[in-house]
Amino acid sequence: VAGRVHGELVDLSRVLGDGDHVQIVTSDDPDALEVLRHSAGHLMAMAVQKLFPGTKVTIGPVTAVGFFYDFDAERPFTPEDLERLEAKMGEVAQRDFPFLREVVNREEANRRFADDPLKLERIAELGDDEAITVYTDGPFANLCPGRHIPSTGRLRHFKLLSAAGAYWRGDERRQMLQRIYGTAWFKKEDLEAYLHRLEEARRRDHRV
Numbered sequence: 001v002a003g004r005v006h007g008e009l010v011d012l013s014r015v016l017g018d019g020d021h022v023q024i025v026t027s028d029d030p031d032a033l034e035v036l037r038h039s040a041g042h043l044m045a046m047a048v049q050k051l052f053p054g055t056k057v058t059i060g061p062v063t064a065v066g067f068f069y070d071f072d073a074e075r076p077f078t079p080e081d082l083e084r085l086e087a088k089m090g091e092v093a094q095r096d097f098p099f100l101r102e103v104v105n106r107e108e109a110n111r112r113f114a115d116d117p118l119k120l121e122r123i124a125e126l127g128d129d130e131a132i133t134v135y136t137d138g139p140f141a142n143l144c145p146g147r148h149i150p151s152t153g154r155l156r157h158f159k160l161l162s163a164a165g166a167y168w169r170g171d172e173r174r175q176m177l178q179r180i181y182g183t184a185w186f187k188k189e190d191l192e193a194y195l196h197r198l199e200e201a202r203r204r205d206h207r208v
Contacts (some may be wrong), residue, residue, distance in 0.1 A: 001025050001026060001027055001029070001032045001149055001154075002023065002025040002031070002032065002035045002149070003022055003023060003024055003025055003034055004022070004023040004025060005020050005022055006019065006020065006021050007021075007023075008148055009025065009031055009035070010146075010147060011099070011101055011146055011147045011148055011149050011150075013099075013100075013101060013150070027149065027186040032186070033184075033185070033186070034062050034099070034142075035147050035148065036149055036154070036155070036184050036185075036186060037042070037062045037066060037067040037068065037095045037150055037151070037183070037184045038060075038062050038146075038147070038148060039064075039099060039137075039148045039149045039154075039155060039184075040067055040089075040155055040158050040182060040184035041060040041061075041067040041068070041069050041182070042135065042137055042140065042142060042144070042148070043093060043098070043137070043152055043155050043158075044060075044067075044069055044089055044160065044180060044182055045057045045060060045071075045140060045142065046071050046092055046138065046139070046140035047085045047086075047088035047089045047092060048069075048071055048073075048085060048087075048138065048180075049140065050088055050090055050092075051081075051084055051085060052073060054074070055072065055073045055074070056071065056072035056073075056116055056118060056119075056120050057069065057071060057142055058070040058071065058072060058119075058168065058177060059122075059169075060068050063181075063193065065183055066161070066181060066182050066183030066184065067182055067183070067184065068179050068180060068181045068182070069179070069180055070166055070177040070178070070179045071167070071178045071179075072118065072175065072177055072181070073177075073178045074177075075178075076163065076165065076178055077163040077178055077180060078163075079163075081084075081163070082162075082163060082180065084158040084162075085160055085180070086158075086159065086160045087121060087157075089158065089160075090171050092138065092152060093152045093153060093155045093156065094153065095138065095152065095153075096151050096152055096153030097137040097138035097148060097151060097152045098137065098151045099135055099136075099137050099148035099149065099150065099152075100135065100136045100137070101133055101134075101135055101146060101148075102133065102134045102135075102136065103131055103132065103133055104132050104133070104134055105132065106123060106126070106132060109123050109132045109134070109143065110123060112134065112141070112164075113143060116175040118168065119143050122143060123143065133145055133146060134176060135148060137152055138152070153208055155184060156188075157184065157185045157186065157187065157188050157190070157191040158182060158183065158184040158185075158191070159182060159183055159184075159191060159195060160180060160181070160182045161182055161183060161198075162179070162180075162181050163178060163179065163180045163183075164178075164179050165177070165178060165179070166178075167178060
């Protein structure tokens with residue numbers, strides 16, 4: 001899935017130096033799900049831009065049980081939209097695009113994302129000693145620190161769960177974005193077990 005070099009979690013594509021201490025990160029490693037879900041978020045963002053051209057991709061962190069991404073979209077996403085997006089994610093995953101990491105300077109980053117004010121805001125906040133990295137998978141490129149699985153073909157068991165509004169960086173004075181929550185797992189049975197737990201929790205919800 002990934003590796004550790006001198007204890008630092010890295011992509012499998014990382015170039016090694018002489019004498020580097022390397023550990024292999026398999027799907028059984030505690031950090032492996034984080035890498036998988038981060039990549040699933042990129043897959044979802046690509047699907048959003050394919051089905052809803054012009055939508056801007058903002059921040060997409062991993063959570064304890066999945067991932068989410070915030071989008072600057074023209075309208076809220078509906079349950080029907082999530083079904084379409086999930087189907088598109090499956091199509092894109094089968095094309096097995098590699099996740100490619102590129103380190104760029106600030107000038108190049110500003111040029112690539114010149115039409116995205118929210119990304120330019122993030123770039124401006126990065127310190128001079130921070131590496132600016134762009135990850136590309138197929139036609140989708142995003143400002144991102146990583147790390148990612150080798151290719152989209154390893155994303156097989158995922159589910160988009162819900163959508164909601166969210167202010168940019170949680171600031172109610174900023175614009176309202178559209179957030180999509182999802183989850184991803186290495187094994188089908190783990191995904192099904194998680195979805196079953198969610199359904200049981202909803203069934204027992206005292207508010208219902």
